Amino acid sequence: MSSVPASQGAAKPLSRIADIVGAQNLLIDEATLRQYARDRLPFGIFKHRSGGLPGTTPVAVARPASEDEVAALLEASAAEGFRVIPFGLGSGVLGGTIPLGGEVMLDLTRLDKLVSIDEVNGLATVQAGMNGWDFETALNAAGWTSGHLPQSIKISTVGGWAACRGGGQASSRYGKIEDIVVGLKAVLPDGRKLEVRPVARRSVGPSLIDLFVGSEGTLGVITELTLRIFRKPEVEQGVVLAFPTVEAALSMARRVMQAELRPQVVRIYDEIESRDRTKGIALFSEKPILAILVFSGSRNTAEAEERDALAIAEQEGGTIADDAPLRHWREVRYESYSAKWQAAGYFMDTIEVCCPWSTLPDLYEKARAAALAIRADMHFGAHWSHVYAEGACQYMTIRLPPMPDAEGLVLHGKLWDAIQSVTLACGGSIAHHHGAGVFRNPWMRDELGTGLDVLQAIKDALDPDNRLNPGKLGLRPAPGTVAVGHR
Ligand SMILES: Cc1cc2nc3c(=O)[nH]c(=O)nc-3n(C[C@H](O)[C@H](O)[C@H](O)COP(=O)(O)OP(=O)(O)OC[C@H]3O[C@@H](n4cnc5c(N)ncnc54)[C@H](O)[C@@H]3O)c2cc1C
Known part of the structure; x- marks a missing residue:
């Protein structure tokens, strides 16, 4: 940590930032700045291990502790003309937080409170910078779960989940983050505060929640979220299956979902990914494709759903196998290789x-x-x-x-x-749950077509000076910034 140097060109913005967050929450030492210069984008890791950086270093890291401080920082960014990148825990794998031109990083991890659990309406309100694992642990202690359990739960924030439009490992039962966010607070690029109050549903134009869920820090800074929460299930029971082919296992999963069953976990691995996970289980030499299903809820519901799913699996050539792969997956589900x-x-x-x-x-x-x-x-x-x-x-x-x-x-x-x-x-989408960041820029026009112009028009309306995380999501870069990626 350092105090603000009076001598450099950025002195005025920096001293204004220090006035807002306190000098101890404005970091400008070289080691810290290099640390915030990349996220978990593998391309950035390759650059870094050879001594380089994927983009630039930020000029400073500011650590606000409240919505008011975030708003004041964005007002200062408008007045002083500096650019800002919201930063959760930097677990993004598409370079969403990589500075492209010496931006100021807005580290949101001091907004880390569980504001309330509303047991009547089944809602939890949480500050955006709260660590995902801390959030889930607090909910579990009260008998609830958020249902959003990404592999990166221990290294990501709740705000980051929403900003990246993420998906958790129990998504087939509880939904993806867009199904779970019921309300939010965000600060717009000019410092205005926006609140979408948490109600079960509304019919007053397009969903404003959806403007921010997936916006990857380009349209506003999310400061608080109200999420749907779920009672911790009475049982979570799993089964391991061996299938003769990938096609058969996929057909099973399609039919299970089209039968309106709601398994908590569905995991199917191709032959090469199955091999390591099924070593020593003879059945897999005959049927090499591993599938894991987990059912949860009340015992009655889970048992009934599992029975129906197993009937479908059998019709597709699936055979119940030893549950060692499920036990192993449970042990390592939040680890990264x-x-x-x-x-x-x-x-x-x-x-x-x-x-x-x-x-x-x-x-x-x-x-x-x-x-x-x-x-x-x-x-x-x-x-x-x-x-x-x-x-x-x-x-x-x-x-x-x-x-x-x-x-x-x-x-x-x-x-x-x-x-x-x-x-x-094949008629698919280039990204399912990691987001676009900066690395997917080259494919965003093919993905969205005219939709990218619509997104750009929204960006231009909310952020005419392009100060909030410019150059991400396929949107126009700011002048004088660098490109990150292969082309
Ligand atoms: C090992 C590993 C496993 C992963 N597994 C999953 C998985 O299972 N499911 C999944 O969905 N993702 C997964 N990810 C990707 C990543 O963890 C998620 O995208 C996560 O949601 C990012 O959260 P974060 O807090 O680290 O955000 P950051 O990386 O800090 O930021 C990501 C983007 O969101 C923006 N942002 C962050 N917070 C805010 C905010 N409060 N307001 C506005 N914008 C904001 C940033 O500007 C940036 O554009 C994985 C990553 C790793 C490294």
Whole structure:
């Protein structure tokens, strides 16, 4: 931590920021600034391990503690002309918080209170910077769950979940974050406060909540959220199944969702991802595809749903297997493997997309073939863990062996290009729950078409000077900023 230097060009904005948050909550030392210069974007990690940075360093990190301080900071940003990036815990994997031109980071983790649990209406109000795990733990202690359980729950904020339009591991039962947010408070780029009061539903024009859920810090700073909460289920019972093919397992998941069953967890792994998880279980040498289903709620409901799902699974060739893979998944569900591979020099990344059921098997085969055509000895694996009546998320792990950056980054760029293009050709969406950040900019026009102009028009109306997280979500970059990514 440092005090504000009087000598540099940014002295006036910095001293104004210090007046708002207190000098101890304005960080400008080099080590801290480098720390906030990247998130978990793998491309940024590759750059960083070679001594570089994906974008620029921020000029400062401000740590406001209230909605009023956030509003004052955004007013100051308008008056002094500095740019701002909202920052949760930096677990984003698409570079949403990467500074492209020396912005001021707004670290929101001092807004970390659980404001209230409303047991009558089944709602919890929480400040946006609260750590996800702390939030869930507090709810559990009161007999509730948020139902939003991302793998990154321990390293992300509740505000970050909403800003990225994320999805948790129990999404088939409880919904994605957009199904869970019932109300919010946000500060607009000019410092005005906006509140969408939490009511079950309203019919007064397009949903303003949806303007901010998924806006990735480009349209406003979310300071508080009211989320639907769920009573902790009486039981959570799981079953492990072995299927002969990916197609059969996907068909089971489609039919389960179209039968209006609500499994808490559905996870299907392709053959390569199944192999490690099923070692020593003989059944999988005959039926190599692993599927995990978990049902929850009252004992009666869970048992009835499991019975119906198992009948469908049997018709699709599924056989109940030893539950070791489920026990292992429960132990590691909030861990990440990427850092280990990345530290060892591998070019490891994950790409999650969404596709209709009708083209999903095609997407899998084409994405896999395209990846292996780029580099035959790479790892390409996929799993499906967010399923709907209409389609599913395909989550792909790509891992290139260690090689010089000059080669590895080119291949990494080709893999992204190939997989995003194949997804669009299959009628899917380029992103299911990680967001767009800055890294998906090249594909945003193909994804949204005229919709990107609509998004830009909204951005221009709310933030005419382009001061709030510019250059993300495929939106216009600010002058003098850098580009991040392969093209
Ligand atoms: C190992 C690992 C596993 C992951 N698993 C999942 C998963 O299961 N499901 C999932 O959905 N995601 C997952 N992610 C991605 C990431 O954790 C989520 O996107 C998460 O919601 C980001 O939260 P954060 O608080 O870290 O946000 P940050 O990374 O700090 O910010 C992300 C974006 O949101 C904006 N933002 C953050 N807070 C606010 C706010 N209060 N107001 C306005 N804008 C804001 C930022 O400007 C930025 O654009 C995973 C990431 C990792 C590294």
